Amino acid sequence: MLKEGIKGERTLLVTEDCTARALGSGELPVLATPRMIALVEETAWKSVAEALEEGEGTVGTRIDVKHLAATPMGKTVRCVTELTAVDRKKLTFRAEVFDDAGKVGEGVHERFIVKNGPFLERAAGRFAD
Numbered sequence: 061m062l063k064e065g066i067k068g069e070r071t072l073l074v075t076e077d078c079t080a081r082a083l084g085s086g087e088l089p090v091l092a093t094p095r096m097i098a099l100v101e102e103t104a105w106k107s108v109a110e111a112l113e114e115g116e117g118t119v120g121t122r123i124d125v126k127h128l129a130a131t132p133m134g135k136t137v138r139c140v141t142e143l144t145a146v147d148r149k150k151l152t153f154r155a156e157v158f159d160d161a162g163k164v165g166e167g168v169h170e171r172f173i174v175k176n177g178p179f180l181e182r183a184a185g186r187f188a189d
Contacts, residue, residue: 061111062108062111062112062143062146062151062173063143063146064143064144064145064146065142065143066107066108066111066142066143067107067140067141067142067143068103068104068106068107068108068139068140068141068142069103069138069139069140069141070099070102070103070106070138070139071136071137071138071139072095072099072136072137072138072139073134073135073136074090074091074131074132074133074134074135074136074137075133076089076133078091078092078095078133079091079092079095079133080092080093083095088130089132089133090130090131090132090133091130091131091132091137091164093125093127096125096127096137096139096157096164096165097123097125099137099139099157100123100125100139100141100153100155100157100165100167100169101120101123101169101171102139103139103140103141103155104118104120104141104143104151104153104155104169104171105117105118105120105171107141107143107153108143108151108171112173115175115176115177116173116174116175116176117173117174117176117179118151118171118172118173118174119171119172119174119179120169120170120171121170121171121172122168122169122170123167123168123169123170124167124168124169125155125165125166125167125168125169126165126166126167127164127165128163128164128165128166129159129161129162129163129164130164131159131164135159135160136159136160137157137158137159137164138157138158138159139155139156139157139158139165140155140156140157140158141153141154141155141169142154149172149173149174150170150171150172151170151171151172151173152168152169152170153168153169153170153171154166154167154168155167155168155169
């Protein structure tokens with residue numbers, strides 16, 4: 061059962077493929093905001109995956125983050141999420157991202173619990189003739 065307080069933590073080494081230059085979000089070789097967002101989403105969904113029923117998953121529906129400082133290639137960032145609210149199928153997480161010099165990101169992320177099979181069928185059905 062999902063309850064407030066579930067925490068997740070993941071780390072990421074900033075490599076060339078994680079940079080703003082590689083992802084097209086800028087021209088500098090520092091952690092890209094889109095890659096930081098993906099780390100937040102991954103940390104959140106993995107933190108609650110074990111508590112879901114068979115055949116369920118979560119999908120991201122909203123993210124509001126601030127990218128506070130640049131992290132250069134070769135450094136590691138650590139993302140910490142906490143499930144702060146459960147409203148039926150809606151899950152709200154607080155997220156913080158750190159490197160060795162301090163906090164580099166923070167925000168709120170929302171996910172919804174879905175039945176994987178029916179969800180994929182609806183997605184495919186949007187393009188059916």
